[in-house]
Amino acid sequence: MxxxxxxxxxxxxxxxxxxxxxxxxxxxxxxxxxxxxxxxxxxxxxxxxxxxxxxxxxxxxxxxxxxxxxxxxxxxxxxxxxxxxxxxxxxxxxxxxxxxxxxxxxxxxxxxxxxxxxxxxxxxKKSLAEILLGRSSEKIDLSYLISTSNINEAAGKAKYASENGFKAVDVKIGFNVDFDMEVLETVRAEAPNLFLRVDANQGYTLPEAIKAAKKMEIIGVDVFEQPLKANDLLGHRELRRKTSVPIALDESIWSPSDVLQAIRLEACDYAVIKLTKMGGITGAKLAGEISKEANLGLLGGGLTESSLGLTSSAHLFNYLGITLPSDLNGPFFLTDDPIQNKGDIEMGSILLPSGYGIGCVVDFNKLETYKTQV
Ligand SMILES: [Mg+2]
The missing domain is CATH 3.30.390.10 (Enolase-like, N-terminal domain)
Known part of the structure; x- marks a missing residue:
């Protein structure tokens, strides 16, 4: 070929x-x-x-x-x-x-x-799931994204997630520790039984992250993602020594070798695997396999990809055995994309299209509609 x-x-x-x-x-x-x-x-x-x-x-x-x-x-x-x-x-x-x-x-x-x-x-004539897993995979659980600077909106979204079958929420913070903790307390009150993943996207200094983590221990945060700058692996190690909240790295790990560095420096408890961030299925697969061998927890994520990237990611996460709901948040932001057979979200899961390869059918009219000049 x-x-x-x-x-x-x-x-x-x-x-x-x-x-x-x-x-x-x-x-x-x-x-x-x-x-x-x-x-x-x-x-x-x-x-x-x-x-x-x-x-x-x-x-x-x-x-x-x-x-x-x-x-x-x-x-x-x-x-x-x-x-x-x-x-x-x-x-x-x-x-x-x-x-x-x-x-x-x-x-x-x-x-x-x-x-x-x-x-x-x-x-x-094989699906991506068959290539990776040796069998088909039909769905993946999603976490519900909460990204807002409005407390009432955060409360409403947490309640919605809890009442609509989602098993996890993913809350974006990293703006101001006191306000962020207020958001988390509100979310926890409205969604007491959901896995609470909290992502600061590099927004804190080490003293702020320590202060936040102490409060998160009381609130019951399940994982605290990327509090510090991407290149601050030693800062993340220091934070791990000061809190019982598990620490995840996302922006710090873009490749299998980045994962190895994080493991050597004992900088995280979880690795966030993202297909688009890690050079595709090949890089993300190896990064995930290394993380598993090192006994790290695995979290699945994405960069708001459309149905094409989401479906590819989902099959890889199913191969890696990622059981925590994934932060594949494209459907929370996009009103449409160029894929004809995109999956529906039902009770916190997205149903994946089937077919050879990734399984997505591209709509050429929509490619024309959404095309832009670069
Ligand atoms: Mg993240």
């Missing part, structure tokens, strides 16, 4: 609401969310689809950098190569776009890796 072409589709997908994290807005409700779809075509006419979801607030990768890297570097490097030889293709891609401290441009590379898996699945 020889790669014949690679096409790039920069899109702005319509949003229900803006997405605010402690670092700023990662999706503007008025402008739409930046997503880049990639199609890889084999010489025998099979098409594989992948997705990148960049934001300059998550990392240095932007819609513009993803598109130009795909078109100017990755496309010319992989055309004419065997599409089912993932090891060689990754060597070629990583040679074209070298690593910095961590993997170079993982969000962009994730779209290509995803498209290659889709292509391989369609070519071998």
């Amino acid at each position: 020889i790669i014949k072409d690679l096409e790039v589709f920069p899109l702005l997908l319509p949003m229900k609401q803006s997405f605010q994290i402690s670092g700023g807005t990662v999706g503007d409700g008025n402008q739409g969310a930046p997503h880049v779809y990639v199609k890889i075509i084999s010489e025998d006419g099979i098409e594989g689809w992948g997705e990148a979801r960049p934001s300059h607030r998550w990392s240095y990768e932007t819609m513009e950098s993803v598109v130009s890297t795909l078109q100017k570097y990755i496309k010319p490097a992989i055309i004419g190569k065997r599409g089912d030889d993932l090891t060689t293709l990754h060597e070629i891609i990583d040679k074209e776009i070298s690593s910095g401290i961590s993997k170079g441009q993982p969000i962009c590379k994730a779209a290509v890796d995803m498209a290659l898996y889709d292509l391989m699945g369609k070519s071998s």
Whole structure:
């Protein structure tokens, strides 16, 4: 199976609401969310689809950098190569776009890796779930996202999650410790039985994180995610020594080697596995396997990917045996995406489409509708 072409589709997908994290807005409700779809075509006419979801607030990768890297570097490097030889293709891609401290441009590379898996699945007439798991997987549990600076809204969302079958809530904090703790107390009161995952998105200093963690012990927070800056592994280790609340790393771990560093430095109890952040299925799979071998807990997450990235992530999380509800939060922000057979959320779970490869059917009219110039 020889790669014949690679096409790039920069899109702005319509949003229900803006997405605010402690670092700023990662999706503007008025402008739409930046997503880049990639199609890889084999010489025998099979098409594989992948997705990148960049934001300059998550990392240095932007819609513009993803598109130009795909078109100017990755496309010319992989055309004419065997599409089912993932090891060689990754060597070629990583040679074209070298690593910095961590993997170079993982969000962009994730779209290509995803498209290659889709292509391989369609070519071998196997679903992604069958390739990874050896069997089909039909659904995944989602956590309910609470990202608001309004206490009453937080209370309403926690109540909704509790009454609608969700088993976990994921609360974004990292703005002001006293206010954040008020939000968490409110959420815990409204959703006393749900797994409470709290994500500061690097928003705290070490003294603030220690103060917050002491309060979280009383509130009953189940996991405290990425309180400190991404490069502060020693700070996270120090925090772990001062609190009984388990600490998760997300922005600190972008690759399997980042996970190894976190393990060596005893910097976390949980690793957050995200397909788009970790260079695709290949990188996220290895990062998850290493984390499991080190007895870390695993949390699944995403970068608000559309149904294409969400479905790929879900199959990988099912393979990794992630049983805690995942923070695949695209459905909480997007009003629509270019996938025809997207899954519905029922009682806190999303039903996954079936079919060869990732299993998603792309609607070309919607690609046209949401297309943007870069
Ligand atoms: Mg996070």
